[in-house]
Amino acid sequence: MQTQSHTNSYYAASVGDKTDFAPLRGEQRADICVIGAGFTGISTALHLAERGYNVHVIESNRVGWGASGRNGGQMIGGIAGENHVAKHYGKDVEDLFGDLRWAGHDIIRKRVQQYGIQCDLKSGYLDVAIKQRHLRDIEANYERLANADFPHEIRVLSKNETSELIGTDVYIGSFLNMGNGHLHPLKLCVGEARAAVLEGATIYEQSPVIDIEHGRKVRVVTEKGAVTADTVVIAGNAYHALERKLRGIMFPVKSFIIATERLSKSIVNRINPQDLAICDPNFVLKYYRLSADKRLLFGGRINYFGEDPEFIKRKLRQKMLSIYPVLESVGIDYAWGGTIGVPITRVPQLGRVASNVFYCQGYSGHGVNVTHLAGQIMADAVAGTMEQFDLFANVKPFSVPGAQRFQKPMVALGILYYQIKDRL
Numbered sequence: 001m002q003t004q005s006h007t008n009s010y011y012a013a014s015v016g017d018k019t020d021f022a023p024l025r026g027e028q029r030a031d032i033c034v035i036g037a038g039f040t041g042i043s044t045a046l047h048l049a050e051r052g053y054n055v056h057v058i059e060s061n062r063v064g065w066g067a068s069g070r071n072g073g074q075m076i077g078g079i080a081g082e083n084h085v086a087k088h089y090g091k092d093v094e095d096l097f098g099d100l101r102w103a104g105h106d107i108i109r110k111r112v113q114q115y116g117i118q119c120d121l122k123s124g125y126l127d128v129a130i131k132q133r134h135l136r137d138i139e140a141n142y143e144r145l146a147n148a149d150f151p152h153e154i155r156v157l158s159k160n161e162t163s164e165l166i167g168t169d170v171y172i173g174s175f176l177n178m179g180n181g182h183l184h185p186l187k188l189c190v191g192e193a194r195a196a197v198l199e200g201a202t203i204y205e206q207s208p209v210i211d212i213e214h215g216r217k218v219r220v221v222t223e224k225g226a227v228t229a230d231t232v233v234i235a236g237n238a239y240h241a242l243e244r245k246l247r248g249i250m251f252p253v254k255s256f257i258i259a260t261e262r263l264s265k266s267i268v269n270r271i272n273p274q275d276l277a278i279c280d281p282n283f284v285l286k287y288y289r290l291s292a293d294k295r296l297l298f299g300g301r302i303n304y305f306g307e308d309p310e311f312i313k314r315k316l317r318q319k320m321l322s323i324y325p326v327l328e329s330v331g332i333d334y335a336w337g338g339t340i341g342v343p344i345t346r347v348p349q350l351g352r353v354a355s356n357v358f359y360c361q362g363y364s365g366h367g368v369n370v371t372h373l374a375g376q377i378m379a380d381a382v383a384g385t386m387e388q389f390d391l392f393a394n395v396k397p398f399s400v401p402g403a404q405r406f407q408k409p410m411v412a413l414g415i416l417y418y419q420i421k422d423r424l
């Protein structure tokens with residue numbers, strides 16, 4: 001099986017600390033074996049290692065190679081599909097989840113401080129409105145957070161205030177939330193991997209898992225070795241293709257990002273002087289922010305399954321210029337894509353394929369926050385505390401017949417459906 005190095009992203013070029021953990025060789029023994037070294041896998045491993053478990057993490061490629069090292073870096077509160085879960089239990093979202101909706105942020109902030117992880121973490125986030133119904137959602141969100149004594153600054157901004165803040169008049173209002181923020185996701189993932197190793201975890205890179213042998217002990221097999229563990233956590237998300245029971249319950253949806261060349265001070269002051277992460281509310285959405293070295297990182301979904309940077313640049317540049325024509329003469333240095341796991345109900349999928357084999361996947365576009373919460377929940381579950389795990393596991397995922405075989409046309413149709421819905 002072929003292993004891969006990082007995609008040619010701004011993040012890979014600026015990560016500084018490049019991991020080079022040895023591949024798995026020979027027979028190894030662990031309490032817990034985690035498959036996949038993205039945020040889910042690394043976060044779970046770090047929680048477990050901190051509690052004294054002997055954890056081994058096996059990664060096909062490199063730490064953060066998947067969505068975790070390629071994403072928009074937007075630290076967004078809330079859990080995708082939370083309304084569906086609340087409906088399942090017949091409860092209000094706030095009553096059911098409470099602080100859990102922001103728990104991932106707290107875990108990230110604590111780890112950044114505790115382990116001295118340099119990942120360009122910043123506070124400040126703007127949800128922008130395109131249609132009247134978005135303004136109504138913003139008002140409702142504001143009320144909800146204000147009533148719950150949200151501990152960070154929140155403000156509803158008018159069209160003019162929004163335009164002054166982010167130098168574009170394409171939005172009709174916005175919601176400023178200083179509890180959300182943004183960061184360099186690959187630096188965070190690598191920093192957490194280093195912390196996990198410091199706490200005693202073992203990480204293997206360039207070691208695709210090719211088989212999971214179930215039993216009282218589980219043997220996780222790669223080409224040149226195996227880890228036998230009491231418990232396994234599958235954290236391969238949209239890149240995992242091994243376990244049959246996980247097929248067809250989640251769609252792999254591509255999202256793409258371009259990074260401009262460094263912007264001049266005057267452009268930065270014009271388009272985002274407060275260094276906020278910005279996101280629109282559409283399903284086929286646009287999201288953008290500045291990097292620490294003042295590039296615009298601009299992301300969005302396009303109906304494309306390839307990796308050609310020139311194609312991605314062309315498509316996303318058009319979208320970027322529709323918001324910021326002032327960037328017409330600014331060059332694009334990087335373009336890349338990655339795959340997001342999107343369940344039909346949008347509810348993150350936490351469950352088991354056997355009594356001692358857990359899985360955790362499908363956060364849609366909210367993975368930075370929710371993977372960190374999920375890591376904690378998985379560590380609790382492995383240690384025998386099931387309450388939060390069951391909250392999600394009891395909401396059974398929908399499975400779509402033929403989803404595996406007809407993935408691309410189904411995803412393309414889905415995107416078209418949501419594009420039309422976004423326009424209504």
Ligand SMILES: Cc1cc2nc3c(=O)[nH]c(=O)nc-3n(C[C@H](O)[C@H](O)[C@H](O)COP(=O)(O)OP(=O)(O)OC[C@H]3O[C@@H](n4cnc5c(N)ncnc54)[C@H](O)[C@@H]3O)c2cc1C
Pocket residue numbers: 035036037038039040041058059060061062063064065066067068069070071072073074075076207208209210235236237238239240241242254255256257287299337338339340341360361362363364365366367368369371
């Ligand atoms: C372009 C893009 C932009 C995004 N923007 C944002 C954003 O701004 N904010 C936000 O909150 N979320 C965002 N997301 C979503 C977020 O990145 C994901 O939800 C999150 O990173 C998922 O983490 P993960 O660890 O579950 O999966 P991944 O990071 O995809 O990691 C899975 C890992 O498992 C490994 N693996 C799979 N199969 C095997 C195997 N058989 N053997 C060994 N290893 C295996 C893979 O190699 C991979 O490294 C974005 C995603 C993309 C792609």
